[in-house]
Amino acid sequence: MAKEKSMIKEHNIPHFRLYCDVIKRIFDVFFSILAIIILGIPMIIIAILIKRSSPNEPILFKQVRIGKNNVPFTIYKFRTMVGTAPHQVSTEQFTHPERYVTSIGSILRRTSLDELPQLFNVVRGEMSIIGPRPLIPNEKAVLKMRTELGANRVLPGITGLAQVNGRDNLIGAKKAQIDAAYARHVNIVLDLIILVRTIFDVISGRGINGGKDKE
Numbered sequence: 001m002a003k004e005k006s007m008i009k010e011h012n013i014p015h016f017r018l019y020c021d022v023i024k025r026i027f028d029v030f031f032s033i034l035a036i037i038i039l040g041i042p043m044i045i046i047a048i049l050i051k052r053s054s055p056n057e058p059i060l061f062k063q064v065r066i067g068k069n070n071v072p073f074t075i076y077k078f079r080t081m082v083g084t085a086p087h088q089v090s091t092e093q094f095t096h097p098e099r100y101v102t103s104i105g106s107i108l109r110r111t112s113l114d115e116l117p118q119l120f121n122v123v124r125g126e127m128s129i130i131g132p133r134p135l136i137p138n139e140k141a142v143l144k145m146r147t148e149l150g151a152n153r154v155l156p157g158i159t160g161l162a163q164v165n166g167r168d169n170l171i172g173a174k175k176a177q178i179d180a181a182y183a184r185h186v187n188i189v190l191d192l193i194i195l196v197r198t199i200f201d202v203i204s205g206r207g208i209n210g211g212k213d214k215e
Contacts, residue, residue, distance in 0.1 A: 019187060020154060028129050032122040043116055046078055046108070053104050057083045060117060065134035066143060068155045073126040075134060076117035080105025112202050118158045130191045131157025132179035142172035149180030161190070164197040 036043075047059045061079040064072050081100040101109065108114040121127040127134070134156035135143050146152050161182040162175040170178070182190070 016186065023188065024128060024130075024186075024191070025125075028122050031129065032119045036119050036123075039116060039119075042113075046113060046116070049104050050079055050102075053102060054079075054082070061114075064137060065156065066137060066152065067126055067134055068152060070143075070147060070152050072137065073121070073134075075127075076120055078108055078114040078117060080108050080114050115158055122158065126155070128155040128157045130160060130194050131155050132160050132182060133157065133163065133175075139172065142176050145173060145176040146179055149176055149183075151176060151179035151183045154183045154186060159194060159198040161194055164194055164201060 050059050058079060061077045062074050065075045067073045080102060082102060118127055122129055131154050132151050162170060162178040165178055
């Protein structure tokens, strides 16, 4: 935990609520809409490529995830797996997840472009750009740990502190601890650091091992 602790600061409750409920929400909505506008054409191209590679399969992958205060919501991603893949499980629970990933899907996963539709989750208020990654309901052990540690008191994010501190290389318990640390110390400086490090990680491919913690 030493590495991530160096990135966080204590906050008081009034400042925490002001930032999370107002400033962070304004930031999320503005930059999500801006990103949707800027990335609109690339997203359309991705959708066309997915449909051409699998005409009988949907473009979007939809899955129930656990959000803020353990309220479930439907997350959106570009589909990267074949339709026969198990649905309500995380990829890391698969024995051989690579067998289910499509050719275009492998590229989307390596570049994290499959996450782009979650910008609409952010606009809807179900997610934030920065926050703990949302869990699948059947990840009960990790969900219980995150609840006990307070990680679920903030909106889940497209990227987060755990993602820039190991991503696919972290086990569930470690991720829960890091996510809880973020929830306790969330502030604008920490969010900016996470955002910059996420961009670096996506470009470099750091911490990605075959698509775990994906669909």
